[in-house]
Amino acid sequence: MNDRRCFETLDRSLRDLFDCQAKPFGRKSVLLGGDFRQTLPIIQGASKSTILASSLPRSYLWNNFKVYKLTKNMRLQRPNITSAEQNLISEFSSWLVSIGDGDIGTPDMSDPQDIKLIRIPDQYLIPYTDNALTELIRLIYDNDTLKNPDATTLSRKAIVCPTNNMVHEINSMVLDMAAGPTKTYTSIDSVVPHPGDNTDIDVLYPVEYLNLLNFNGLPTHVLELKFNSPVVLLRNLNPKDGLCNGTRLIVTQLLPAIVEVQIMTGKFIGRKVYIAKISLTYKDKELPFELKRKQFPLRLCYAMTINKSQGQSLDKIGLYLPQPIFSHGQLYVALSRATTPHSLKIVIVPHGDDDAALTKNIVYSDFLKEIDSTAN
Known part of the structure; x- marks a missing residue:
């Protein structure tokens, strides 16, 4: 909600779409809801000034908004x-x-x-x-x-x-306490070299090493699930039908290539959907390669950050x-x-x-x- 770049991109798109360059959002009314007491944009290693500079109140759009505060508990x-x-x-x-x-x-x-x-x-x-x-x-x-x-x-x-490290530890502890057998799904990991890199990158970074890597927003190499365990979706798969990043789900079937889940939150509560493995990538300027992981975009969520x-x-x-x-x-x-x-x-x-x-x-x-x- 707070990242100004999202709203500035929307502003430019609407100005172009409605051929109205002089008015914010192409003269369309925009209603936002949120609380600046909550966390601000996440920028790894950034200073306070950099974080604030990326927030909506630092945008050229901010002066066009009127701020109203809720008063009734x-x-x-x-x-x-x-x-x-x-x-x-x-x-x-x-x-x-x-x-x-x-x-x-x-x-x-x-x-x-x-x-x-x-x-x-x-x-x-x-x-x-x-x-x-x-x-x-x-x-x-x-x-x-x-x-x-x-x-x-x-x-x-x-x-x-x-932190995510503590989340993984708690999730494993609760899963061990939960009833029923555990089914394990493993990912297929590979690297995508940077353009112009002629190094034999597969030799430098073997699959066993890639399997050990865990990053925020990326599913783990080993995903252990049980029937009726809660999970959270890590990608926007189909927002129109309620499958958004952060949607909480409950596992209803553990099949060899597909996981059946039921939506637990939002307006689509109770709807059953099937989740397949997808290819996800992780880029980081500090990594000499791009990690590609094919796995279910799910994570246990007995605990969460x-x-x-x-x-x-x-x-x-x-x-x-x-x-x-x-x-x-x-x-x-x-x-x-x-x-x-x-x-x-x-x-x-x-x-x-x-x-x-x-x-x-x-x-x-x-x-x-x-x-x-x-x-x-």
Whole structure:
């Protein structure tokens, strides 16, 4: 939502399409929805100024938008909740907004402007021990869920953490706990040399090495699945029918060349579709080749990264922090997936003598105040 390049490309296309070069979006009205408290465009190794420069408010289009802010907390409008529950939800929502705005916490000496240390209230914490992660998993995915999983239950639960490496570890742990046999699918990996490269690249980078490579947005070489395990789609296959990058699905059949899945989220809930292996490529300027991987564009999603969880509303959410979050809005995104204060549990892994109830919160408060100044 925040990447200005997408909207500038749309703007130029609509101006050309409707032969109206003088008016933004070809004189068409454009309505956007989002929250700048959430994560900003992801640019590997970029500085704060570079990240902000790529965001929508830094676009030439920004002055043409009018900003309106929502003011009513719809969570408090639920029927059949008591006044005590309303007060609890109201306090929880105010706490989340304070974290999103960067208004609470102690400035961190490494970057006092943008980083604050937040003390997590005890009611949300699982005290850290060697078994804290297993306890968190058991709390989110209880025995009944693991033995009798269904789309409705799984769509309302998740564990989130900052990095993909930790996501893979948690997914493997939960899959081992789940009932039923495991079916393993392996990818076919190859390299595409850069133009003009005359080196015998297949000798330099054998298949065994390529199989070990894992990158964000790319399925793993080994994909292990079980009947009724939740997965997330890694590519836009058919957006018109609900098959978008980030769509959560549940496995309903494991066939030799095809996986049958059922959509768990969005307006196409319940629809069954078939997923085949496709060829995906990964380019990186630091790699001397382009990796080509033929695999199902799926990944287990008992756990997911904080960034991938944006847009989800969950009845049970576990936040696992083996290390602090590392970019603007990540802590707010993770905590605000919870629909009630009772649905959230957090494990913070302390390092050395660190307080196990403290964690970092990164918020570009100056950027948010700039946005607020343009709101109506």
